[in-house]
Amino acid sequence: MPTSRDITRQRALHASRPLWADTPRLSLRLHQAPTARDYDVIIIGAGISGALMAHALADGKRRVLVVDRRKPVHGSTLASTAMIQHEIDIPLHRLADMIGEANARRAWQRSARAVEELSQIVTDLGISCGFERKKTLFLAGDAYGQRALRSEVGARHAAAIESDFLDAATLAERFGLDRTGAILSDISASANPAQMAAGILRAAMGRGVEVVSPLEITDLHATADEVFLATSDGRILAARHAVFCSGYEFHEAVANENHAIVSTWALSTPPDTTLPDWLKECIIWEGADPYLYLRRTRDGRLIAGGEDEASEDAYASATKLRQKAKTIRRKAGALLGVTLPEPDHVWAAPFGITRTGLPLIGRVPKHPNVFAVMGFGGNGITFSQIAAEIVSADIAGQGDADADLFAFEKP
Numbered sequence: 001m002p003t004s005r006d007i008t009r010q011r012a013l014h015a016s017r018p019l020w021a022d023t024p025r026l027s028l029r030l031h032q033a034p035t036a037r038d039y040d041v042i043i044i045g046a047g048i049s050g051a052l053m054a055h056a057l058a059d060g061k062r063r064v065l066v067v068d069r070r071k072p073v074h075g076s077t078l079a080s081t082a083m084i085q086h087e088i089d090i091p092l093h094r095l096a097d098m099i100g101e102a103n104a105r106r107a108w109q110r111s112a113r114a115v116e117e118l119s120q121i122v123t124d125l126g127i128s129c130g131f132e133r134k135k136t137l138f139l140a141g142d143a144y145g146q147r148a149l150r151s152e153v154g155a156r157h158a159a160a161i162e163s164d165f166l167d168a169a170t171l172a173e174r175f176g177l178d179r180t181g182a183i184l185s186d187i188s189a190s191a192n193p194a195q196m197a198a199g200i201l202r203a204a205m206g207r208g209v210e211v212v213s214p215l216e217i218t219d220l221h222a223t224a225d226e227v228f229l230a231t232s233d234g235r236i237l238a239a240r241h242a243v244f245c246s247g248y249e250f251h252e253a254v255a256n257e258n259h260a261i262v263s264t265w266a267l268s269t270p271p272d273t274t275l276p277d278w279l280k281e282c283i284i285w286e287g288a289d290p291y292l293y294l295r296r297t298r299d300g301r302l303i304a305g306g307e308d309e310a311s312e313d314a315y316a317s318a319t320k321l322r323q324k325a326k327t328i329r330r331k332a333g334a335l336l337g338v339t340l341p342e343p344d345h346v347w348a349a350p351f352g353i354t355r356t357g358l359p360l361i362g363r364v365p366k367h368p369n370v371f372a373v374m375g376f377g378g379n380g381i382t383f384s385q386i387a388a389e390i391v392s393a394d395i396a397g398q399g400d401a402d403a404d405l406f407a408f409e410k411p
């Protein structure tokens with residue numbers, strides 16, 4: 001039977017202090033140690049993916065354990081700028097060239113449904129996390145010009161995904177933005193991702209899910225009926241299923257050439273920054289390389305990010321952090337036509353991407369009953385919800401019509 005060691009290589013998941021680290025309602029009443037040896041499901045990772053997975057699996061009957069070697073929600077979830085979008089990094093018309101039209105449509109439609117579902121979960125659980133429904137403006141840039149954006153709107157309409165093309169004049173008139181075109185679409189949101197994940201975990205705990213932290217899973221042995229997990233404090237835990245929601249510290253068995261870790265940077269300005277009024281309703285991203293994206297928080301901060309570099313560790317450089325923050329601030333100010341104040345938080349982080357912009361979700365090859373969730377890409381949070389739906393259906397013995405799109409081993 002397969003066994004593995006050092007199964008999720010640890011890395012710094014953010015450099016400097018993300019904005020959300022200074023916000024309330026992140027703490028949970030944790031267990032110091034697992035109360036049992038046997039569980040139905042053990043979830044490794046207490047970020048947004050682990051939280052949504054726990055929510056999907058908590059039926060009051062299953063014994064579900066969530067473990068994390070860090071404090072819950074202190075991994076990549078704490079660094080996220082949390083633009084919750086259905087728009088996948090690779091536009092629909094380009095994705096169709098990569099994986100076929102029908103598959104690309106299914107991926108985009110599934111992504112749109114996941115944002116709606118996430119919004120419903122936050123509402124149903126009454127989580128206070130600054131969640132707001134938003135529209136998205138996707139601006140033409142050097143990677144996707146206005147012609148590509150027109151084709152994209154055509155592809156989205158054919159897939160019954162609403163969006164409107166805005167030409168340069170309309171964009172200037174309605175938003176005061178100087179670009180050759182843009183796509184305006186619905187089905188987006190924004191939130192404090194750490195409060196959102198903590199709130200979802202808290203609700204799952206209310207339905208019997210146990211959350212233990214700090215506790216590290218160091219080894220794994222999977223048999224046909226059971227998964228055994230070794231912990232850093234010398235225990236052996238057993239479960240019918242194990243789900244790795246370990247973010248960019250992914251399970252070594254699922255490392256492959258289709259995904260990569262890059263470096264990214266972000267900043268936030270202080271509350272009540274002077275910003276255009278329409279930013280209350282719209283989030284923005286650019287079809288450019290390197291790209292810029294930005295949004296406003298409820299208390300009037302601007303959050304902006306981008307300037308990605310194809311390097312696993314550039315984010316650790318203090319010099320780069322200063323330079324990148326300066327560039328993001330300058331670009332965001334120029335785009336919005338405002339002078340932005342000095343940011344009060346600047347941070348950098350590793351960030352997972354895939355060639356197609358799609359996440360990897362499903363059974364880990366050669367490891368029976370072990371699942372992994374790699375919600376890679378700019379809309380990782382939306383993908384965490386898709387993962388929760390697909391994996392929980394599989395564990396319940398039901399299929400999911402879209403599981404093939406995201407599987408580690410494509411059919």
Ligand SMILES: Cc1cc2nc3c(=O)[nH]c(=O)nc-3n(C[C@H](O)[C@H](O)[C@H](O)COP(=O)(O)OP(=O)(O)OC[C@H]3O[C@@H](n4cnc5c(N)ncnc54)[C@H](O)[C@@H]3O)c2cc1C
Binds near residue numbers: 013216247
């Ligand atoms: C700067 C930045 C901006 C982003 N912006 C957006 C955005 O605007 N919109 C969007 O949708 N997404 C965005 N993302 C992506 C999104 O934040 C991630 O997809 C999401 O946070 C990943 O959550 P997770 O729960 O999978 O991982 P994490 O939050 O990293 O949680 C994984 C947890 O697993 C734990 N773990 C790992 N290995 C082990 C082990 N062996 N034993 C025990 N515990 C273990 C870790 O300690 C960690 O806490 C952004 C990411 C970054 C970094």
